[in-house]
Amino acid sequence: MAPAISAKSLTKKFGRREVLHGVDFEVEAGSVFGVIGPNGAGKTTTMRCLLDIIRPTSGTIRVLGTDPRAGGPELRRRIGYLPGELFLAGRVTGRTLLAHYEAISGPVPPGRVDQLAERLGLDLTRHTRKLSKGNKQKLGLVQAFMHQPELLVLDEPTSGLDPLVQQEFHAMVREARHRGQTIFLSSHVLSEVQQTADTVAILRDGRIIAVESVSGLREGAVRRVRFTTSGIAAHDAVALLSGVPNIGHVEVLEADGAATLSATIGGDIQPLVRMLASLRLTDLVLEEPDLEEAVLTMYAAPREEAQ
Amino acid sequence: MTALPLFRRAFFDTWRSTLGWALGLAAAIFLYLPLYPSIGGSAQMQDMIDALPPEMTKALNYDQIATGPGYTQATLFGLLGFLLMTIASVSWGAAAVGGDEESGQLELTLAHGVRRVQVVLERALALLLRVVLLAAVVCSLVWLLNGPAQLGIELGHLLGATVLFAGLALLSGTAALCVGAVTGRRTYGLAAGAGVGVLGYVFNAVGRQSKDVEWLLNLSPYHWAYGNSPVANGADWPAAAWLWAISAALVVLAAVALERRDVGA
Missing domain, CATH: 3.30.70.260 (ACT domain)
Incomplete structure (x- = not known):
């Protein structure tokens, strides 16, 4: 099976500062892949490259078999993305905002948004700018999961969530994996992803320093x-x-x-x-x-x- | 799938702002125009204008204030209406791309099934429609008061002036949108948009003072639009075409610039 994501010798410079120095990894389709690293290691930059929000300086990326630069909207409809820092402004309710994102992503099955909101305990009738950080994060998760994309790219998905909701999130990840979806997520600590990830990659200072299967780590631990x-x-x-x-x-x-x-x-x-x-x-x-x-x-x- | 999702969001979710500016413009109209019979048209007022330094009357475009169309041109289209429309258009233009990027929201929008060019074009369309809407409100209210306030404006001239009025505000707004899209900063967009508006006004005011600085008028979009007092004399259509064409070019430039760069970096 072709990998859901492959990155080869990925580098990214912002001006003179190089933040990725040749990142290589492959994410097997249908697996949960966690990237662990301290803040500033390059996790967010890598994820943004996958979605063509920023363009790598050199190296190649394939996401679902396509170069993100050439994939365009058709490719991005097959991806669900949760940014690391989520900003939701505007005087609109959660439901209105989700309807907007629904209009610009893949098709959402009827009732799916309510079902997800209920699972996470999110009130869709409240105005987005009045939501707490945790509730904004839930809204971000709903918009990433709602169209059941082939690939989920989630940057620090559990940040701001209380432990019970984190458990619900882990369940959502496991269900998505069962359905054959691929999940690429990041965290600054391993303990957050070890419950759900099949494979973890350690990113430090713009380089992948290790890729290990979680079961392998468990055996060696x-x-x-x-x-x-x-x-x-x-x-x-x-x-x-x-x-x-x-x-x-x-x-x-x-x-x-x-x-x-x-x-x-x-x-x-x-x-x-x-x-x-x-x-x-x-x-x-x-x-x-x-x-x-x-x-x-x-x-x-x-x-x-x-x- | 709904058509033009980004346009719909930019246009409809800002209805409070649009309504606010419309009310502000309406207030300016109802404040100024009904006063014409007692101020602009009176002989006393003309004496007072004559007593002012000629430089000042030229700068404020008050040299034609004694006629209804001239009064409307100078007070509404040339001053308060111009100011309000420019501020509205610049704030919308700067927020459209640069502001959205700076607040971190553009990243999530671009991660969805949209093209960057589409983002710029749909949001520019929302800007255009809001400016046109405000201009239409102004035009309708002026026409409504034309009889009661004894302004004596010809409908054709009013329509032409409205096209120039909208085009002038749109030029500042698209300049703000373009610089916002190039830099990803709302403040730079605001500065650019305000710069176009303010410099246009100042170049017109200074350029009208003497032959030596007349060349400044060529650099003033304000003068292109209002140089021949369109409410009184009808629109200078080539000038209108220029204003709208430059706005369109700025939008294209914004789309190209956004397409080619990293977002949120």
Whole structure:
């Protein structure tokens, strides 16, 4: 299957300042691709290039098989875009504004706007300039999703949304992916996209420094485990724990009476679970892996092959 | 799909502003014109005008104020109406592209299924229609007061003057639109539009003072439009064609410029 987006050696200069220094990536059609990077890394610039809002200085881009420069309105109708900074002015209601965007994007199924607004908890009868930041963001999401575009380009989509709405947004992304839509989204932190993304790319100072599958990161990531066991001496428990593959940082937190130990485990957790099953546990915490930390340790020192 | 979606938004969503300017122009008309029989047409007024320094009467175009058409030309079309129309047109023109880009909204519009040329043309059309609408209001109200205020204006001359009046305001508005589209800044658009209006007025006022500075009149769109007092003498149609043609050229320039550059960068 042809990639939904491909960028090759993308550079962009604003005057003398180069903000993209040769960005390369491919987004597989029907996948969720997250770009992570600090502010100013070039995420927004890359996204604007995809929509022909700004033009790259050099390099090639293909979006849904077409150069955005040549694709014109026909291509952009197949894309839903949420800008990083959303400005909605004017004395119009949300519904009126959405009707305007509907007129200039792909066909919107009847009832779709209301359905999306209801899911996100957005009141369409209020005037847009009176909306809070979060509600404006919801309006932006509705206009991006409403025509069920083949490709969604979402710049920091969860910014300003409260946690419950963020969950609803993640559900919308998963549903879109099920329908075969491709989603390209950005965030400054990995934790925001690790729930939905299949692949993450790390963008730093105008370069992609790593592209990793989230499942791969998860496998390679290190989890923290802590448990309390009774009926066994602490040093025996340490010996048992140390026998598990990929275990590290074993520490005894409590040794009087019941023993409490903590450790880190990388990779497969099956051997650990098997070992734990032989103990009489009174407490067990196996934390979700911190992918952020995994990425940061992997790329703390930029490696040659990661370029 | 609705036809001309960008035009519709630019035209209909600004109806409050359009209505506001129409009311302002109507107020100016109802303030000035009914006073003609007691001011402009009276002998006392003519004595007073004669007593003023001739430079001042020329600058204010008050040299013809003793006739109904001259009075209407000088006070309404030449001064307050010109001022209000120019401000309205410039503010709309500057907001159309430059203002929209500066506020960050143009980016989202361009991410949709529209062409940049289409954005400029539809918004220029909205500007044009609003200016024409205001000019039509002015024309109708002047015609309405023509009898009661004993102005004695010929309908043909009034229509011609209205075309010039609209063309003059449109020139400032399209200059604002064009510079806004080239720079992406509302303020630059406002400055350009106001510059065209103000310099046109000043060049006319100064150029009429003496033969030595008469060449300034050639640079004044205000003089092109009003040099022969169209309300009194009928429109200078080639001048009208020039005003409208330059406006059209500015819109084309705006479309080309926007098409070729990065937006919101």
